[in-house]
Amino acid sequence: MSEELLKVLKAAGLDVLSCMQCGTCTGSCPSGRHTGLNTRRILRDARKNRAAVLSDDALWLCTTCYTCQERCPRDIPITDALLELRRLAIKEGFMLPEHRKISQMILECGHAVPLDEETKQKREELGLDPIPETVQKYPEALQEVRNLLKACKFNELVAEK
Amino acid sequence: MEKLSLFLGCIVPNRYPGIENATKLCLQKLNIDASDLPGASCCPAPGVFKSFDKAAWLALASRNIVLSERLERDILTICNGCYGSLADANLELKNDPELRACTNTCLKEIGMEFRGTAEVRHIVEFLYKELGPEKVRGYITIPLDLKVALHYGCHLIKPSRDRKLGETEAPVFFDKLVETTGAKSIDYTDKMMCCGAGGGVRSGHAPESLEMLEHKLACIRQAGVDCIVNACPFCHLQFDRGQLSVNERFETDYSIPVLHYSQLLGLALGFSPYELGIEQNAVQNIEFLAKIYEISAGLR
Numbered sequence: 001m002s003e004e005l006l007k008v009l010k011a012a013g014l015d016v017l018s019c020m021q022c023g024t025c026t027g028s029c030p031s032g033r034h035t036g037l038n039t040r041r042i043l044r045d046a047r048k049n050r051a052a053v054l055s056d057d058a059l060w061l062c063t064t065c066y067t068c069q070e071r072c073p074r075d076i077p078i079t080d081a082l083l084e085l086r087r088l089a090i091k092e093g094f095m096l097p098e099h100r101k102i103s104q105m106i107l108e109c110g111h112a113v114p115l116d117e118e119t120k121q122k123r124e125e126l127g128l129d130p131i132p133e134t135v136q137k138y139p140e141a142l143q144e145v146r147n148l149l150k151a152c153k154f155n156e157l158v159a160e161k
Numbered sequence: 162m163e164k165l166s167l168f169l170g171c172i173v174p175n176r177y178p179g180i181e182n183a184t185k186l187c188l189q190k191l192n193i194d195a196s197d198l199p200g201a202s203c204c205p206a207p208g209v210f211k212s213f214d215k216a217a218w219l220a221l222a223s224r225n226i227v228l229s230e231r232l233e234r235d236i237l238t239i240c241n242g243c244y245g246s247l248a249d250a251n252l253e254l255k256n257d258p259e260l261r262a263c264t265n266t267c268l269k270e271i272g273m274e275f276r277g278t279a280e281v282r283h284i285v286e287f288l289y290k291e292l293g294p295e296k297v298r299g300y301i302t303i304p305l306d307l308k309v310a311l312h313y314g315c316h317l318i319k320p321s322r323d324r325k326l327g328e329t330e331a332p333v334f335f336d337k338l339v340e341t342t343g344a345k346s347i348d349y350t351d352k353m354m355c356c357g358a359g360g361g362v363r364s365g366h367a368p369e370s371l372e373m374l375e376h377k378l379a380c381i382r383q384a385g386v387d388c389i390v391n392a393c394p395f396c397h398l399q400f401d402r403g404q405l406s407v408n409e410r411f412e413t414d415y416s417i418p419v420l421h422y423s424q425l426l427g428l429a430l431g432f433s434p435y436e437l438g439i440e441q442n443a444v445q446n447i448e449f450l451a452k453i454y455e456i457s458a459g460l461r
Contacts, residue, residue, distance in 0.1 A: 030355045031362065034372040061369055063362045064208050065355035066319035070329050079320070086212040095213075096365040102209055106221075110202040112209065113171040122441050123178040132174030132181070133197040141200030144271045148224055151270040154217035 005054075006047060008088060014081040018074050019043045025068035025078055037061040039068050039078060046085060054089040060096055093161055103158035110135035110145040165237040165282065166198040166229045168247070171206070172394035173239060179438010180394055183423040184239050184284065186437070190430045191292065191300060195237050201225050204238075204246035207316065208360035211246065219260065220267040222250035223275045227268065235280040237287060239423060241393035242359070244283040245316030251281050252323055283317060285335055285392045285422060286326055294337045302431045303457055304343030307388065309425070310381040310417075311339055311346045312400070314393040315355050329353070338422070339390055342429035349384035351377065356391075358399035371410055374403045378415050387449060388418040390425050397421055402443045418442065418449040433457055 009016055025039040026032050032039065037058045045053040053059075062082050069079040089095075102112050111134070120130040135141045149155060167188070173180045188195045203210075204222060211218045226247060229236045238244040254261045255277045265274055288297055318329050326334065330353065336346040357363070357373025378400075381389060391397050401419040408415055419442060427437040434440060434453050455461045 030351075030357070030373055031369065034376070035366070035369040060360075060365050061362060062360050063315070063355045063357060063370075063373070064212075064360035065315040066329075067315075067353075067355070069320055077320070077322075083212055087215060090213050096361070098364045099209055099213070099361055102206075102361075102364060103213065106203055106205060106210070111171040111175060112203045112206045113175050115175045119175055119178060122438070123174075125441075126178055126182045126436065126438055128178055128182055132169055132178075133199050133201075134169055134174060135200055135202040138200045141202070144200075144224065145202045145221065148220050148267060148271050149217055151267045152214065152217040152220050154214055157214055157217070 005088065009046065009081055009084055012080070012084050014077055014084060016043050016046050016076065016081055019076055020074060022073060024071050024073060028067045028071050030065060030067065031061050031063055035061045039082070042082065042085070043076075043078065046081070053085060054092050055094055059086055059089060090157065095158070100158055100160070103154070107146060107149055107155055107158075110142050163194065164234040165193065165195040166232050166234040167195045168198055168201055168204070168225065168229075168236045168238045168243055170238070170240045170243040170394065171203050172398055177394050177397060177421070177438065177441070179441050180239065180397070180421045180423055183421065183427040183432070183437040186432050187423050187426050187430060191297070196232060196234060198225075198228055198232070198236070201228055204243040207242055207246040207249065208362075209364070212361060216263065216267065218246070219250050219254065219264045222246050223254060223264050223268060224271070224273060226251055226279055226281070227273045227275055230276055230279045235282055237282050237284060239284050239392075239421070240395065241283070241314040241316040242395050244281065248281040249323060251277070251279070283392070285317060285338060289334045289338055294341045297338065297426075298341040301342060301429045303429055303459070305425070305429050305456060306461060307344040308347050308386045309339060309344045309388055309390045310349055310384055310386040311336055311352070312356065312389055312391045312396055313353065314391060314396045315359060317392055335392065339425065342425055344390075344425065347384045347386050350380040356396045356399045358395050358403070363399060368410070370399070371403060371407050374399055375407045375411055375413070378404065378407060378417065381417060382415065386417070387452065388420050390420050390422055392422045394421065404444050416444055416446045418444055418446045428453060428457060431457070
């Protein structure tokens with residue numbers, strides 16, 4: 001039994017034990033229609049086998065659309081639970097390389113999607129300043145973002161292990 | 162607060178500046194006081210950063226909120242992702258003193274403090290609640306003879322527990338705003354379905370993300386519309402750039418134009434497709450461009 005996992009979920013107000021395995025979540029899932037994501041099974045595994053559920057790549061096929069959560073007849077905040085599982089998975093070191101790259105990007109430039117030359121030109125065509133009024137324009141703001149993420153040890157969390 | 166600060170996020174200023182320009186032009190025309198928010202960062206993106214680490218997600222989101230608190234302005238978002246991230250963080254920090262103390266410890270490192278004095282708004286719910294469709298209609302100078310497939314996007318309305326914008330299976334408030342422009346919102350199969358981009362799926366699992374998108378596009382094409390309208394630049398990017406990837410992957414020939422609500426409203430307020438950046442999209446549908454140029458020149 002994965003007592004620690006259940007403890008974390010319960011502390012977050014997510015009582016997955018109240019799940020009756022009806023399958024409304026899986027039946028409503030836009031991702032599950034096309035992918036290997038089976039939300040009902042994830043909830044079941046969450047109360048059974050910690051290692052399997054955290055290393056399950058299907059956790060990362062959820063688009064966080066919240067349809068399962070809206071429709072759950074037991075009012076289990078399923079999407080919130082799934083996000084909690086994802087954070088545990090990250091702590092255990094399960095992180096997709098693409099997601100590590102996005103994390104490095106935010107540490108580097110304060111944006112998940114940084115400015116590129118093509119967009120600078122498009123901005124000028126519209127009469128906008130080529131550099132937007134964001135962290136990209138203000139070096140001291142970027143330093144703030146970096147210091148803040150460092151204070152949360154985010155850089156350590158997402159560093160190549 | 163009647164004063165707002167415009168939160169740009171990442172995709173609007175860095176990929177679709179037309180949406181930025183369209184929003185600014187519309188806000189000005191509607192006499193809405195929205196300033197810049199200098200130094201703002203990524204919200205940070207809810208699907209990924211909220212999935213990675215709650216402390217870092219809250220810290221970065223709260224920094225953006227504090228920037229607006231300092232201006233004594235509420236935040237106006239033009240992206241469902243930014244809205245989701247900032248509104249969720251704001252709500253959690255306002256309601257949970259322990260979480261707030263923890264986040265403020267991090268913020269102290271950069272000389273900031275979250276006070277909880279600002280609200281987070283989304284342009285669609287703001288226009289609907291604060292102006293209302295009738296008042297918006299009063300500003301329209303060029304009624305649009307267009308049939309549109311409206312895509313609400315997930316985080317505008319869900320989780321309904323926190324958004325409080327009504328039920329989520331068949332909402333109508335956004336359709337009403339769309340129809341103030343003269344356009345007709347056409348119902349289609351799986352209208353409320355996700356575009357497939359969120360939650361880090363587009364970046365982490367691109368083929369699966371495109372499969373979801375292809376389903377959505379097929380449903381939209383069947384409805385026979387002129388264009389797709391959204392309220393989220395990430396959905397916008399998925400529909401626009403993703404359409405080209407879908408065509409490549411599935412050997413399809415989709416060419417459905419994609420407009421953010423600010424761009425649709427901008428057309429109806431009399432701005433040209435050029436200044437709204439509609440021509441900068443990846444999907445280049447000449448027929449549609451000709452149609453909206455004719456509409457805006459008063460030729461149809």
